[in-house]
Amino acid sequence: MKFGYFNQLQMPKPWRDDGEVLLYKEAMAQAIHAESVGFDCYWQTEHHFYPEIGHSSSPELFLAALAQHTTTIRLGLAVVVLPANHPYRVVEYVSTLDHLSDGRVEFGTGRGASPYHIEAFGVTSDQSKELWDESLEVICSMFLNDPFLGWQG
Numbered sequence: 001m002k003f004g005y006f007n008q009l010q011m012p013k014p015w016r017d018d019g020e021v022l023l024y025k026e027a028m029a030q031a032i033h034a035e036s037v038g039f040d041c042y043w044q045t046e047h048h049f050y051p052e053i054g055h056s057s058s059p060e061l062f063l064a065a066l067a068q069h070t071t072t073i074r075l076g077l078a079v080v081v082l083p084a085n086h087p088y089r090v091v092e093y094v095s096t097l098d099h100l101s102d103g104r105v106e107f108g109t110g111r112g113a114s115p116y117h118i119e120a121f122g123v124t125s126d127q128s129k130e131l132w133d134e135s136l137e138v139i140c141s142m143f144l145n146d147p148f149l150g151w152q153g
Contacts (some may be wrong), residue, residue, distance in 0.1 A: 004041040005034040009056040033133035035073035045075035050116040060093045067101035083123045084133035
């Protein structure tokens with residue numbers, strides 16, 4: 001059996017002026033502690049404009065910082081909201097994170113659990129399935145094909 005730690009960076013109101021700074025510091029300390037007690041993976045969500053529930057708009061940045069303080073725990077992106085991200089950028093930052101962490105990245109994707117996650121990017125819930133399918137196909141092609149033949153999306 002393997003154990004993972006899942007974090008959404010929740011921050012209920014009322015918000016303090018230094019609330020997000022403290023939230024990130026506490027999450028970092030928790031993730032480092034999770035490695036020290038034997039957890040196998042730390043998963044960080046991606047949320048956009050989702051009050052109180054998720055203050056994690058760039059999980060790849062948090063995980064890149066965490067990679068510099070850990071050596072064994074796997075670093076999970078849970079999940080990359082593909083309709084809100086360009087597939088080329090996703091491949092770039094997932095690959096960079098994998099290099100920075102010596103190959104410890106776990107990559108999860110999704111369409112967005114709420115309209116909060118995608119509507120600010122001009123994507124409706126009705127469009128999200130098609131965009132997710134197309135983005136995932138491009139991402140897999142970029143990871144698996146050398147050379148990558150391009151995409152017209």
